[in-house]
Amino acid sequence: MAIMPTMSLGLIVGGLDLIPVPAVVVLRENGMLSFPAFNRAYRLAGLGVVADRSPLLEALGAMVHDVLDQKEARAECDWTIGEAIDCRYYRVTIARSTLTANDACVVTLIDQTSQYNTERSLRREMTTDSLTGLPNREGFSDMVEAGDAARQAVMVIDLARFGRVNACLGSLAGDELLITVARRLRGALRVNDVLARIGGNEFAILVTIEEEDGEAHDLATRVMRTLSTPFRLTDFEISVDCSIGIAFTAPDVPREELIRHAQFATKRAKSTGRIEAYQNQAFAIAREQFGMETALRRAIERRQLRLAYQPIRSLATGALCSFEALVRWTDEEGVHRMPDSFIPVAEESGLIVPLGRWAIDEAARTLAEWDRLIPGNGSRIAVNLSAIQLQRDAIAPVLQGALDRSHLTGDRFTLELTESAIVSDPDRIAGTMHALQALGATLAMDDFGTGYSNLAYLQKLPIDVLKIDRSFVTGMIADRDKIAIVRAILSLAQALGMQTTAEGIETLELAQTLAVLGCTYGQGYFYARPLEAPAALEMLAEATASAI
Structure with missing residues (x-):
């Protein structure tokens, strides 16, 4: 960008008149620097009349000598003159002059004060939060990266319930809350600590550690105590909880990573309810999970997953009754991923919705294929439903679509729900369960007794089967x-007219004992491990042939 000088100094040679260019002539005689005559322009510019008292030559005299000695043909630098209030900023160029017989050089000064002040003002606006007057994310990042203290920490504070305040009381109340929070946080800080607002409901503090790391934890505790007092907004007194994460400087950690590390610790603090400090291992695990999420999304899109089928048998007769479909995934590197490792990632990322849809569709397609190969086999398949899937997807239309595409009826499906899925949103889940029952599907409560058992749900909801968790069956x-x-579970199921399935049966003795106690079905390694589709088809063919 071209810079136009806002002030022109005079170029004076010998006894000539003032030449209006932004330059100063400096002469050297007998090793001494001097100005030519008629130096009113220098005086008006604050550059002095007498050479040995001129701030220009005091600051740049050495560079002038170097140019005159031809050590450098040309030299450039930035030069500042004046106090903070009336400080002026120049871009200086020094070059030898051939206009005189003596040693002389031309010092060109371009006054950049106006441009500098404008840029500084714009920068201040860009790095300041307009609502609270605190540094924003960009300004805070600059402070963190420029930090020169031996030991520092970044603390991120996430305000809970801020979204509800905005939604219920309006944005003005939300703004008032943020301003009050900022005021309270300032009062909790020490002299060298720096407060910033780095997001909608996120504040950050750059903490200078003077003696030990415990100072940061003490400050975080003081912050939580400060924010625990209810805030008065319009006619309401509202309590605002917060989650706090801390990341400390370390020799091998770039400073620009500190904010992200502290935010990661804050995310963990939301689930633990404690002040959390960042740990490298946790971050590595998170990166691994993000990598798994990317690979899982690709696998779902490319249909690289498959279902394995574990047989479920009648404990009274040993007859094959159905199969439970279990998702299996072998990634592009040939690593077999177990459901316990990727299902939580799918739930957190929302991939459980397309994954669940694929599982229902694939199970229906498999049943249709088995019907084609083994007519009249009457097999059924059980599919697990995630709590997140139930909350975010319309399961009944998804099942109806799979049944229509495969020309099946709903009584060929058992859908397994966990207790946690039911209690997460009882009214909505109840509607979904009745819709699935209307399609003819069997509904089973999986892992019964390990979660939030509520007898009222068992009475009101259309549950057909209780599955006894393996933790009660093993040993x-x-x-x-x-x-x-x-x-107790078997007696409850009998009283409510429900069937039961025991998981984790690994010995004949266990199967016989459960049969005597009145359990309806069983599954486990005693009968078979989860089978690939061809092996499951072979088992079904044998069972169908023996039943004829």
């Missing part, structure tokens, strides 16, 4: 308490 014979729990 049951040698543990009287487990036997008592299993007896």
Whole structure:
């Protein structure tokens, strides 16, 4: 960008008149620097009349000598003169002059004060939060990267319920809350700590550690105590909780990473309810999960997943009744990923919705293929439904679509829900369950007894089967308490007219004991591990042939 000088100094040679260009002639005689005559322009510019007292030559005299000695043909630099209030900023160029017989050079000064002040003002606006007057994310990042203290920490404070205040009381109340929070936080800080607002409901503090890391934790505790007092907004007194994460400087951690690390610790603090400090291992795990999320999304899009089928048998007769469909994934590197490792990632990222849709569709397609190859086999398949899937997707239309595409009826499906899925949104889930029941599907409560058991749900909801979790079945014979729990679940199911399925059966003795106690179905390694589709088809063919 071209810069136009706002002040022109005079170029004076010998006894000539003032030449209006932004330059100063400096002469050297007997090793001494001097100005030519008629130096009124220098005086008006604050550059002095007498050479040995001129701030220009005091600051740049060495560079002038270097140019005159031809050590450098030309030199450039930035030069500042004056105090903070009336400071002026120049871009200076020094070049030898051939207009005189003596040693002389031309010093060109371009006054950049106006441009500098404008840029500084714009920069201040860009790095300041307009509502609170605090540094914003960009301004705070600059401070963190420029920090020169031996030991510092970044603390991120996330305000809970801020969205509800905005939604219920309006944006003006939300703004008032943020301003009050900023005022309170300032009062909790020490002299060298810096407060910023880095997001809608996020504040950050650059903490200078003077003695030990515990100072940051003490400050975080003081912040939480400061914000615990209710805020008065219009006619309401509102409590605002917060989550706090801390990241400390370290030799191997770039400073620009500190804010992100502190935000990661804050995210963990939301789930633990404690002040959390960033840990490298946790961040590495998160990066691994993000990588898994990317790979899983690609696998779903490319249909690289498959279903394995674990048989479920009648404990009374041993007959094959159905299969439970279990998702299996072998990634592009040939690594077999277990559901326990990728299902939580799918739930957190929302990929559980397309994954669940694929599982229902694939199970229906498999049943249709089995019907084609083994007519009249009457097989059923159970599919697990995630709590997130139930909350975010319309399961009944998804199942109806899969049934229509495969020309099946709903009684061929069992859909397994967990207790946590039901209690997350009882009214909505109840509607979904009744819609699925209307399609003819069987509904099973999976892992019963391990979550938020509520007998009211069992009475009101259309649940057909209770599945007894493997944690109660494994080692049951040698543990009287487990036997008592299993007896109680079986008695409850019988009283409510429900069937039962025991998971984790690994021995004949366990199967026989559960049959005597009145359990309806069983599954586990005693019968078979989860089978690939061809092996499951072969087992179904044998079971169908023996039943004829």
